[in-house]
Amino acid sequence: MAKIQTPQAVRGTQDMFGETEERFAHVVATFERVRRLYGFKGLQLPVIEPTAVFSRSLGEATDVVSKEMYSFEDRGGDSITLRPEFTAGIARAYLTNGWQQFAPMKLSVHGPLFRYERPQKGRYRQFHQIDAEIIGAAEPAADVELLVMADQLLKELAINDGVTLQLNTLGDTPSRDAWRAALVGYFNDHKNALSEDSLARLEKNPLRILDSKDPTDRPVADAAPVIDDYLSGEAQDFFGAVTAGLDAAGVAWTRNAALVRGLDYYRHTAFEFVTDRLGAQGTVLGGGRYDGLIENLGGPATPAVGWAAGIERLAMLIEQLPVQQLEAMIVLENDEGLGQAFALLRQLRQAGISADMIATGSPKKRYDKAVKQNPAAILRVNEHGYYGFSGEDTNSPLMNFLKSLAA
RNA sequence: GCGAUCGUAGCUCAGUUGGUUAGAGCGCUGGUUUGUGGUACCAGAGGUCGGGGGUUCAAGACCCCUCGGUCGCCCCA
Structure with missing residues (x-):
């Protein structure tokens, strides 16, 4: 007889329960509340997409x-991918549903x-991530609004302490391309001073050398050409408008000229809210402008900005969770009273009072x-029904309910 | 993909240079005490020591493989 091996969770997945789940739910609930304050519409999207959407x-x-x-x-022979991020799928949905008619959209x-x-x-x-995007808005005001919302969200979660907003611009496409070419030339001239990782980055994603953690890279990276020298007048104005908007809104930020994004579609504004409280993961919330993305997917040129934040990371940073206390707990002292206890339990819950019972x-x-x-209170029930409570006699819904019972 | 470290009851852990029927606390179940908002005491249930292979008279301890957890690198939110 083969022994049964109890199944394990798939590597890297989590079963969230108790405080972990409460933290998670609190992040989502806070995000849902704040995004409504800013007039962002909700979206529900498929978890699977055609692979091409991401590639x-x-x-x-x-x-x-x-x-x-x-x-x-899949069984039909199509290449399907579990979404590794939100932005590409949102752009796809925007195109397949013809949402140009609603532009600009806050999602x-x-x-x-x-x-x-x-x-x-x-x-x-x-x-898991929370994600906010504005599609079809070319103005720097859209970037500012997203950042102001992100800032408020972090404040409402009370995790803004020790979290700083780092801001950079990658310029428009010509600026970015010119800068990138200059960087590649520069790093090629300094190959012997680069780490092995960075030599690989030079081939694949040279911008990433700029934020390398390897100390051997720092001198070369710190002396590399800066984007500011390659920015077109337009790109400069754009960035200036974003920073001015943030200052006017009272959002603190710092310039980080070495801040780049890992994905190809970013242009202009790039930002990250970073912390040192998450070990190796510094970024709490990150995003930027991706004006070229929708065009890449075969759509019309459409400007867009957005950000995403890891829910697990935000949840870990929360220090104080709002307490969730059960309002009423019925203790059944004598099983003869079970029927009356059930009836009371139902009345309590219908009155909007959270209640549970111990009867075993x-x-x-x-x-x-x-x-x-x-x-908050324990209600005593015996064979004669409810006969008293212990707990603080406050002006709570529960106490009012109990008084109405007595009356 | 690379590196480090860990994996013993439901949970947190102890298990001495490999040596008799593998332990504790908490939790759980029951009982006594107490008496009605967190008491004390007693008892009980619960473990093929992550899985597989090997070394040995003898492996929870040593070796190999494998699967997980944790923390870095990389990458990214």
């Missing part, structure tokens, strides 16, 4: 596309994403169990 938009050479996607052939989504990576602190194979186990230990759940 065309993120860049074939990026790690995400080349080695981290969960891609498979928000949250949900699971999948990346085949080595799990570590704040990084999972199935992870040794009768003498039921109070112990009730106390351990830490309810």
